[in-house]
Amino acid sequence: MSNPVMLEVKGLTTKYITRFREDVYAVDHVSLKVEEGKSLGIAGESGCGKSTLALSLMGYYFPPLHYTSGEIIIDGRNISRMDPDDIRRDILGTEISYIPQSAMNALNPTQKIISFIEDVVQAHEPSRTKKDIHDLARKSFEVLGLPAEVLQKYPVELSGGMKQRTVIATSVILSPKVLIADEPSSALDVTSQKMVIKMLKNLLEHGFTKSMIFITHELPLLYNVTDDIMVMYAGQIVEKGTAQEAVFDPLHPYSKGLMGSIIVPEYGLRDVELTAIPGVPPNLKNPPAGCRFAERCKYVRAECEANPVPLHDVGGGRAYRCILSERELRDFYTREAHMREAHQNAG
Amino acid sequence: MKHTFQQFFRSGKFVFGFSIFVAILLLTFIYPLIIPDPPLEIVAQGTFFEPGIYVSVYDSLGTTPHTLNLDGAAAKRIASKLNEEDRLAMKEWLVAAGIPENEIDTADTQKLLDLWMDNYDPTENIPGMTNARRNYFIRLNNSLKGLLSTEGAIIAEVNPETGTLEQVDVITQTDYVNINQVANVRVLPFGTDNFGRDVLTELVAATRVSLVIGFVSGTIATLIGLTLGLLAGYIGGVVDDIIMFFTNLFTVIPSFVLLILISFSIGQEQRGAVTIAVVIGLTSWFWTARAVRAQVISLRNRDHVNLSKLSGHSIVHIIITDILPYIASYVIMALILQISAGILAEAQLSILGLGPRTTVVPTLGLMMNWALIYQAQILGKWWAYLPVLVTIALITFSMNLMNTGLDQVFNPALRE
């Protein structure tokens, strides 16, 4: 653990205030740490708060999203209570960059790519000359494997995948410390998706960004991209671990269910029985007092619903949010696997 | 969709526009109940009576007088009688008589009169005065003296036997009648028009007729536009091509020219208010048709329509249940705009003399037309046209406000 910590979040809680003045705690006491050169994946169903977490991490809140408590520390600098204008000027783009799913729509259709990059750079470093920016853009495009001609084109002349990669390249042109990518490849076809992923991995390798947070609901993708995986459910982190651990040895019943629903075109898939989790996530306007997953959990007990369940730290960066012990959970899982096998052999 | 209706009233713009509109509508219904006179009855002999309260002179004579001793009553009386011309003439005489010009204030009636009474001498001449001018000053002096006298006015009557005048009554200057006791009082808040008709009564009736014209024309235009748009959008193909051909044809011909030509060719005798409304409706449907068609085309390919087809529903059923409700909000908004456009179109037509020809009911446009023909705007008779203008503006303003309010409700992107 010698690498310096690039992003540290302690107990971050943010809420939405709806039009009817109701509070929705979409991110509830989330703590995480990303070291230099590492990437963290956040998985979860839609509505679990993963996109809200991405927005909250930037420290730049606009209604209906509001900050409640917690700290965001980027490379030793606490940004959680900074003035929004200062954040926009000093933090966004230079310290932390954000790529939403529809990033490619951010390009102005009447502007060439290069003038878009000029705008981005000059907003943060007004002293830079155009030539300087052009050189910088050309160099980073070259390293990232994007043709330099793209710079002189208009967005309409580029394909969706190319636009998305262009925006990503632009977002890291000022070498931010943290890059947050929220479903950057979901709207693309598989080949473009692969190119985007390859590029994101390149960014980290070549130091264009010092660390990365990757958010998606596609687990196979997450597994292939990030070092660590965090599973979110109903605004809370329910499981933390390395990608290997989270996918092949999940502890929390929800993660277990999620991992059991992975479909990938490879040998042996047809013999797997997909697991399904019945029910729907709780309404965050009025979350349950105890474990938020209790309603849908197979192993639910009376005490689950009484008190909030703390995140149980197993050590080695692993943690899960369940009152059952690691052994109990593993026992359940092994027994189920045996039963399924027996059932399959019989059938 | 009760919820949607509640949403309407969350929008401040809608509520404001709606209140104005309802107020106008209520006025057109309540006013005739209070003042049931026919709107085009000629009440005044003469043109353009000023707004005000008209009290019957004859009736006030017959009403029991009350004595009120009020200060400055005489001065007020003289002030109301002395016009600007007389005051300037008095000043001219006084200056000639040697009074310093800066001491004379023509606005101060009392002081001016005092100066006049002190200095005027009918025998004196001022240089360059013609004989007529001299006589004018003498007349002016006499009438001022009369005004200043404290005697009352004598009412005399001819004795049929002797043929001589006999005094019947004296009305002193301190006699007052209570206006409530006078049998005949007519309030004309907006005066009368060129024909001597009460402008307010006329205006209320005109507003109602114009609203009817707006509703009829708006409904016709929206219905035609909706039907053609639905057919063109949903059926597509050749039907779409034919409908769009005519729609585009209508779009490129300025509709107002079309309106003028049709109104003109109908002939004066047939041009009633409803006829004009129908003509306006028939010449203003194409924008609605185009917009509805565009909406329907985007709806046509939605999965719920496909699913409805797979359920074996007929085209009519699909259009009514799967398409219409989705564009209902849009159509309501189009209808509101069409109504206000209809009212404006009628006003435009009428002002050119091509509006409805009627001797029973006025329309807002006709009132404007009459005011224009009798040169109310040149003569400064503002009450003949300004209230009409304001009414038209208020109606269209309220409808446009409702429209933007509804837009806010229906279009989530515009919500706060």
Place this chain on the structure above:
Amino acid sequence: MPDEKNLCLSGSGLTKVFGFGRQKCVAVDHVDFNFYEGEIVSIVGESGSGKTTLAKILLGLINPTEGEVYFQGTKRDIGTQKKKKEYWKSIQAIFQDPFSSYNIFNKIDAVLLDCIHMRGGRRLPRAEKVALMTEACSFVNLKFEELTNKYPFELSGGQMQRLMIARIFLLRPQILLADEPTSMIDACSRSTILGMLMNLHFETGMTLIFITHDIGLAYYVSDTIYIMEHGKFIESGTPDEVILHPKEAYTRRLINDVPKIHEEWDLSTV
């Protein structure tokens, strides 16, 4: 699968051309296929490959420019509204986006009642209709009592898609065409939906046609896979043939570009 395979739906030379002149676009290009009764077929293609157009042709929502569709061995005739109605008793669909699949002004009861009416149950007593609807809802793990008098948009995406399956359960068509039925919903709900579709398939023996871009899903569920590129079927066969031993370069690329978890995902190929 039955030993004796009966033809269920087949097509010969199916072509659909949109536009004309320079804007001509061939969405489906001379496609031939034989789908057998009780089979699960997947048509896999990327966006723009013409798979949705083909689906609409199969459903009879649009007419092919060229070629014929054969239903149970005979030429399909859907010239009139009446014949179409009859055809749609045999083939039904589930669409990709549950949020746009429902008329938001109709209540859930109306959606289900519609299906009962289509199966000729218009004159059934109310109690029997309710029993049928309750059965259909419980098949997809929904409670009819909770859904009655609600609107579809009050449900979650997964629940809406399950209601779609309940609809199919009531309609009992011979063929169900599922156009990306799980691409808009979460992974967990996806397994639920797939499980229900499979149950429906086993219970009624209906032919399932999956239209999807998800090659993993196709591999998991199908008996036969067709790969579609630029309006043409370029490869077909059993899942193991097509996915594990692809012949065409396009198929190979498609499989390679999907992230895996047990095998290594080779990023160098792009």
